[in-house]
Amino acid sequence: MTTVGFVGLGNMGGPMAANLAKAGFTVKVFDLVPALIAGVEGASGAGSARDAATGVDVFVSMLPAGRHVESLYIGADGVADVLGKETLVIDCSTIDPGTARKVAGALADRGITMLDAPVSGGTAGAQNGTLTFIVGGSQAGLDRGRPLFEAMGANIYHAGDSGSGQIAKVCNNMLLAICMAGTAEALALGVRNGLDPAKLSEIMQKSSGGNWCLNVYNPWPGVQDGVASSRGYSGGFLTDLMTKDLGLALETAVSSASSIPMGSLARNLFQTHALANGAGRLDFSSIQWLYAPDLKG
């Protein structure tokens, strides 16, 4: 029977740990906020991160940013010292690829296998166990982790070696942001020139402008049912989170001397939108407002 240590029990990590417990894993959880520890059904609480990392078959973390991950593993009193060589480490945080590679390298020096496995699918995916994992690290590591990924998610992709999961997620979300801003822009241009947004959407979906945003996450209110734009942009994938992911894209481009003009512009449009429209806590498809302020009402 597999034992799992899990650190980081926020909106994402909490339900993920609970899903592991529900699937039959023996789960020991920890978070700096004590109330969160008690909230994970089916799991036992640990007294510290080091406690959660001691003597487990798999250790999973879900934290906000690279500095937290670095600190958890290789900071002062980091868990690296207590992790067993046979423990598989899975970091599900979305962080900069540089830190992911640095921490994985430090663990590898101690003989420990680490996977970076950022997720997409949001809090609903975490609760329903339908997350998508984009995994970086060895194939053997991924094979060992597969039962856990399957307990927490629905899709598992192997992007390449260590850090590749983070890079693939950064690339995907940058492209997503570009397509969303572009879709909102094209719709507003059409509407300002007299077109019906639903008709224009339908034409472009069937033509070469088709993309995930236009097709299943349309940003213009009233065009599609059940999407964020049709409920006042509440819930969904927050503008602030998209802006954070685009910040990772910028850092990745800077560190690799890559040119990302479209992604950079998208990042600044989402940031401008968050500032000018106070939209940080709305779904990122609310970028439509920046092009069509009348919608803001």
Place this chain on the structure above:
Amino acid sequence: MTTVGFVGLGNMGGPMAANLAKAGFTVKVFDLVPALIAGVEGASGAGSARDAATGVDVFVSMLPAGRHVESLYIGADGVADVLGKETLVIDCSTIDPGTARKVAGALADRGITMLDAPVSGGTAGAQNGTLTFIVGGSQAGLDRGRPLFEAMGANIYHAGDSGSGQIAKVCNNMLLAICMAGTAEALALGVRNGLDPAKLSEIMQKSSGGNWCLNVYNPWPGVQDGVASSRGYSGGFLTDLMTKDLGLALETAVSSASSIPMGSLARNLFQTHALANGAGRLDFSSIQWLYAPDLKG
């Protein structure tokens, strides 16, 4: 039996007129280049545009730019004076919406129905009769024109009233350019950070970054068979033509006081690519070179 006058017999117009003749229409064609007139199989030649426009049920034009369309219809010696009130006019040129509306309005003043019906699908689509038409104008006009559209194409969309066909095409192609530049950018960012372009493409296709370019027109050489990137970017949709369409998007945004930051940047990236890489006559997916100069070889 329907008689058709057709003016503008270039790489697109010639095969389109021939397909009308093949479908049984009686076609009278004209072009300023005499050799092109003789080249349309099954059609008879006219001595002038006015000759081609006289006494026909439907009059079709396929010209390079708005100034040609304006001149053909309402310039000195324009065909407006010889078109019958019962003649249906179909302009298949891709031009600025402002000119489309101006010409349609001038014809409407004389009681003549005009459709703007720009196409996509390229020269192959013109030859094979598989073009897509995006039509602006009245529903009644579209219904009358349908037999001709079906003889020349495979898909027919009704975008709205006069000028809407041009606007919808401008919006679609702007979004296409944004997605293509964004896809090339995301792939280059991944590859520069060690990812395999095929694996990254596969992951993003299945995720929220999916779009027409990534899915069926991948710009990175070797990822997909049968696309322009896998044959040195020859053929396809030329960078110069995409740049022209993006110029129409800019003009449409200027005239309607619309904000199109992503589309404007895409236009300038394609223009920079054309200038810096001499890529005007290559497929527009060669924008990949701007992000990954090593591919240029």
Place this chain on the structure above:
Amino acid sequence: MTTVGFVGLGNMGGPMAANLAKAGFTVKVFDLVPALIAGVEGASGAGSARDAATGVDVFVSMLPAGRHVESLYIGADGVADVLGKETLVIDCSTIDPGTARKVAGALADRGITMLDAPVSGGTAGAQNGTLTFIVGGSQAGLDRGRPLFEAMGANIYHAGDSGSGQIAKVCNNMLLAICMAGTAEALALGVRNGLDPAKLSEIMQKSSGGNWCLNVYNPWPGVQDGVASSRGYSGGFLTDLMTKDLGLALETAVSSASSIPMGSLARNLFQTHALANGAGRLDFSSIQWLYAPDLKG
């Protein structure tokens, strides 16, 4: 004694014509709005544009856009037919270079010399006779027009042959917009990171970031006295006018296959600002709000 016909008597043209009269020229004025004709002190009214253009030594126009200029000179009932071959024509409108060259070419075909002479300096400059003229056309033409330019303005630059005045103005104002947006952006970045805007302005003025906007037209409220930012962005050079000039830059870039990524982005930022902040009738330095929404109050 020199006689002058003057058409276009708005906020700019009216005071310019009055300054010509004050300087001793015999001025005959016309505008489509009768009340404006009566308002030009020292000038006599004409019954039509053709009347104003008949029998004068110099003919001056000051109109909103290229289509008005084209119509005035070479449209139906245009003044081209009544202008004498010895009449010097000066168009002071800010229009697209293409139209400027087209009209000048049409007049040249009739043996008439035309200058394009767009101005900067705003309504205050028009009233005080301190405008700057950027002139395109022959040196001989500029020499003949110099007494009029000196009566209306303080600076006269010769940019080159026909159309060059418009091009130089387009280039200058595009660069101005880029510097203004850049200055606002740098100031906001500094302030968000704890710097004092006045201190930061002073340092950059003395360093390599120095530019006209930063030095004499600072967009951050309170840094400089007597500028638009220190009076709530009232008056000055309206965002809508800057956006219009940037539209001319886009059209000039499209027609000449030029790449202008920075100018295009600036155009879209000013357009976004006009839409999102309702700032079209405020001075263009109010773009500062787009970067620092707290200033909007």
Place this chain on the structure above:
Amino acid sequence: MTTVGFVGLGNMGGPMAANLAKAGFTVKVFDLVPALIAGVEGASGAGSARDAATGVDVFVSMLPAGRHVESLYIGADGVADVLGKETLVIDCSTIDPGTARKVAGALADRGITMLDAPVSGGTAGAQNGTLTFIVGGSQAGLDRGRPLFEAMGANIYHAGDSGSGQIAKVCNNMLLAICMAGTAEALALGVRNGLDPAKLSEIMQKSSGGNWCLNVYNPWPGVQDGVASSRGYSGGFLTDLMTKDLGLALETAVSSASSIPMGSLARNLFQTHALANGAGRLDFSSIQWLYAPDLKG
């Protein structure tokens, strides 16, 4: 008599340390490259960074990036442990403001005063003692350091408290990059439309487009004598260094949730230029090539 420890003896640091010695300071220098230690005229060599930091009145560092500065001061075996409380610390490196504040804070916890004092002026300024220092930290600290700044430079600006020197430099250089790209863009637009670059430059200098780049560092070859563009863009401020500084601007914007669309675009244009034109080691005004590829020859 003031004793100085100096670490980091590259193209900038070496001449700076020598100028301190020439001005009469007793200077003890260290670099990881032994040959550089011997090359500083008038200084004595130290055996390690800690040796250089021990027992001195002032300690100066000049390093490539934030990670080096962090390591030097507060890494394992960092100099923080050997610096006296009375030692004034001056870091002249150009690094991210976040690291500058972190290190200054760590030293402040030990009672040590630190200034961040990034420079501009290049290697020529370092050799000739004409650098510009933009200083962050206390006024008292700056007063104590003034004799050293005056021995190494010609201009000293106080930007604000700790980290402000880095921020002000980041802002200035971002604005410089925007103005340079904008100037190159405006000149190319004019030239492509028939204008003379020298005449256009002169007009814009006297108008509202005036800026440091246009006025004294003109990017178009042949317009000004003695600038990089007139010697094949050799020497000067390298594209790679400008790109690095723009990377700091992006990181600063990401960490402060600031919107910098123009600066981000400039960063990507310089990066694209470096990649596509192999121009990393040319002066940054060579960005002119990106707009006018014919100049590349």
